[in-house]
Amino acid sequence: RAMELPPGHFPAARAAAAALGYLRYLRGGPGRGLHLRELRRARRQDIDDVGHKYYLELELEDVLDKDSTVSCTAEVLYHLGSKSSAPDVQVTVQGELRSTEQADKEFYNRIRSLEKELVAENIPDSHGNVPPELEPIHLLAWVASGYVIWQNSTENTKLHLAQVKHVKQVKRSDEDLQFDFVVLLHEMVSQEVLPWQVTLLWHPQHGARVSQSRAAGAGS
């Protein structure tokens, strides 16, 4: 009952973008950024009274380890008629992702030992440059925006992180690192650039979680 879709056409590509957002949120970190190398296969199933379910076969690459790729399957269920609920996404990564334990620990210690809270803006800058010491922050922004992209994707949108407008570290009394981001998301269909405020908590063992997010007023 599932219909084969051309992977190069937009319905599959949009579902893949939603799946990638979810994947980045789930598996990304300061030492790992996942990128979609190729959408190999896509199928769609229309489920009465429920919604549209996409079955995807993805090939992912870790931007810090470009020579190796990892396969992954994803299921993206867009709920019928619901404009405000996020698609359900499930992913299965085949094989192992390169371990980032060492890099994560180093990053964690570096940030914890900062006297002044980290603040940065425009990552990448207008010319596309990211200073190396900000690359882990950049990748955490991918995690944070991955959450927002997953939560706000529909069959009529395709969201990508365009730029990190602003990031501010907030010191906490518990063990998590907290970063308040303003990220600019590019929506391909409307071509709009949408600013979002996202608060991300991260810990080397506990992973990442978004504690709050909301669309920001336009202001640049």
Place this chain on the structure above:
Amino acid sequence: DEVLHVVPETFQQVQHLQLLCSTFMLDLRKPLLPEDIRAGEDLHIRVPAPLEQEVKNSLDQHMISYRVLIPDVQKLVDQSMPRERSSNRQVSGGYVYTKYHPMEEIYQWMTQIQKNNSELVTQHILGKTFEGRTMYYLQISQPSNKPKKIIWMDCGIHAREWISPAFCQWFVKEILQNYNTDPKISRFLQNLDLYVLPVLNIDGYIYSWEKDRLWRKSRSPYENGTCYGTDLNRNFNSSWGSVGVSFNCSSDVFCGSGPESEPETKAVAQFIKSKKSDILCYLTIHSYGQLILTPYGSTTKPPSNNEELMQVAKEAAAALTGKYGTSYRVGSTALILYNNSGSSRDWAHMIGIPLSYTFELRDTGTHGFVLPPDQIQPTCEETM
């Protein structure tokens, strides 16, 4: 290039040689002026590589004997002086093509390019932007007495797509640097003229440098100056206003107050219309997505020459991938991206230009519009 040694025997042959020199604008080494050519006296002419065959045919036809004095001028030049590592020097005086340039520098670059390559390049005015800036295009044309078909390429219709104007500049540089030595390029220029518009949306481009890096549209005001910009790629007269647009100025796909309502659109459309019977191919360069898009955006109904369009595009994509492995997808906008109306590419095809393509350059979303400068060279090389 070659240098030929010729000895004309009759007055008729002298006359013919004088005609040949002026028609092909050949470089006379000896004597220096055509009026000094005499029967019975040595003549040395430098013939550019692409014209070698034609000149020799003409000499043969008139039974003028000649011999090749210098078979390869460039080799002689190279041997006699240390070769510049970067041959950018000849083309445009040290311009750095691997970084992004603000509009002021692009204007200067165009002037410089024309000055340094005046035998091939002329700069022309296309029109003015909303804020009154002059839109220039470069014409790359080898002098010839046969009429030539045209390939048109525009870049920078969307302000934030910086890799696009960077590519137009790179493209011009590559053509001019290599037309003497690359047989493909010299054959190309024998039969085709290239018209390149390095930045179409100049006002928007400047705004993306000075105020908002992710700006897309033009800068014309609407709603009493409370809202700015038309999406120029929704403003052309191709099913204008029908799909994939907004009539609200605050939208990034605002299609303007009517087809060709914007001066930038009008300038391009007017020019292309005036030359349309000679234009073989219309190319418009965007980013990002790694796509070669064919008509149409407003409907999934394929254009009449879809097979040809797809065939050429697939070959282009394969050649592109061959360089660095970058994969490009090929197909119509309506199937690959979304529905849209009023695009320049659709309009060009609808008025009769057979091959009409939108290129969406690197990447696929990792950097998106803010592509780092170290990707300029590989992007341009593979797209070339």
